[in-house]
Amino acid sequence: MDGGRPIRVLIAKPGLDGHDRGARVVARALRDAGMEVIYSGLRQTPERIAQAALQEDVDVVGLSSLSGAHRHLFPRVVQSLRERGMDHVLVVAGGIIPREDQAALREAGVAAVFTPGTPLGDIVAFIRENARRREGGG
């Protein structure tokens, strides 16, 4: 990715959950790390998130939910991205997500789940390491 454009990230809040402290803090940390970050705001449907990802031509979608709806909503975002031919987009997630749900989310195409207490540096490093891999390192 050296020399190319900065990594572009969409941070999105699917569903009705209104807690966006974590989403905003992560968005800011990614921006401080040199990435281009768009925050969706609250109450987005999976389809709207995928549409925004396409329009903004992002490399990464970060999903946040603290309402327990992640098992339903996160796989739909991945599905909607695939329907738009965006298989290369790295999808990561954060929030109150019990461990036993994490395997199912990974299987559904969420590359990593960051739960409370994750250092911001870990998230930045993971995204740097994994974004654009599937298109050969950008």
Added chain:
Amino acid sequence: MDDVDRLRRALESWERGELDKALARAAESRAEFRTASGLPLQRLYTPLDLPGFDYLEELGFPGQFPFTRGVHPTMYRGRPWTMRQYAGFGTAEETNRRFRYLLDQGQTGLSVAFDLPTQVGYDSDHPMAEGEVGRVGVAIDCLDDMAVLFDGIPLDRVSTSMTINAPAIVLLAMYVAVAESQGVEAAGLSGTVQNDILKEYVARGTYIFPPRPSMRLVTDIFRHCSVHLPEWNTISISGYHIREAGATAVQEVAFTLANGIAYVEAAREAGLDVDVFAPRLSFFFAAHSDFFEEVAKFRAARRLWAGIMRDRFGASKPRSWMLRFHTQTSGSTLTAQQPDNNVVRVALQALAAVLGGTQSLHTNSRDEALALPSEESVRIALRTQQIIALESGVVGSADPLGGSYLVEKLTRDIVAEALAYIERIDALGGAVAAIERGYLQDEIHRSAYRAQRELEEGSRKVVGVNCYHTGEDEATAGMELLRVDPEVERRQCERLAALRRNRDAGAVARAIANLERAARDPAAGLFVPVLEAVRVRATLGEICGVLREVFGEYEASTGMRGGG
């Protein structure tokens, strides 16, 4: 030589003597100490740090202006705080069972958590509700659900707090209708609706309508309750979510009271007399971990509000000056790592709330950074309150930290800094205007980011997170987490479909048309038409739907775009 001079000289001599020697032997662990919110902390406080201290003016006596020492003359000797655990998940039946369990365990009031579709005015079968039904609270679509929720619970004897904001008028109407069916008159009901829409725009996110029509709904509840539900707290002006979103203690007090000022102004503009509605305003704060700062915060909030109500709004009843509040321990301080440590955090935070004079208290459960709390975790949380009340001995005297040089100085500092914020918000045209331009939100986001950076840099310590780790795997091993059955959504949708088939469709259509007419008439009250719609089994989504058509919907700007 007067006492102050004598003290100053003695202090200087101590500093040059014992203190310097101790510092020469061993330096302090940090060059500078601050509270969690960044207020400076000295190594020692003495009367010299409270120049011009006037006991009667700054503290007074409990139950007396400015209520720094508490709102009741006897405080917990005469009236224990209400132990009120916020609860709700799944269907009305499941939550009813949890309520009865909590009452059996000695809880003294109920607090209803509604699911997100209910909070934003969608029925369980709305496309936006998919995946969210019954998750963070109980799903309520219509009066029948509400009747099941309170089945077997005598509403004339239990007080109920409902965390409901944008559709508060609908849920309150349902509560009144359920009480009627139990033979309890509205006038005999006690409880609270949160009904604090301003903090939804700022921090919590469950808004529906734009601010101006929302303020009409808020003041409509004030008006209706002042006549028909005299024992009901018509609003719970909430700093909790503002704090949880990242605000400092000072910002929590300042922004909450600024919102309070906006509600008082709106109600007066709607023609209500301040001494009619002000006694039923209540507040809601967080209890975080910096112990003395939190105690001082509660005292400062009471002192400030008393002054605002008496001097700014000319309220004449002492009840109008009193800041009565509920407290919840801080959810954002709970850690997913080593969750049993949270029991200790909650105990300290709860103690701060009690020493700060709270009227009711929710203690969080140790597992809430992982999932909704299990029954066992909720019981430990409730027991924590009971141990404070019955074993610690702190309930014997009002405001036991009053007179502590440190706590009085922190109280003064918080009063002064919060007042400066309130003046800034006044200069922006008040809280509604300040929220519309994003001022409160930006301030909170800045504080949240600063706190996170401090955590990452290690200047802020959290045990189990950035120090004293154990292996990750033992962290949550063996803990039973609560799972909400995914079948809840399907069952709730079926119930709703049956309701739609079986009710009197004509009566529903007439009630909704009536409500629409009232909503279009700015002078009309809305509570009665909502109550009539609820009675004929109009759903929450239908009622909010027609109000959405008339009032429009709020779209937040994210304030976030662009690159490094």
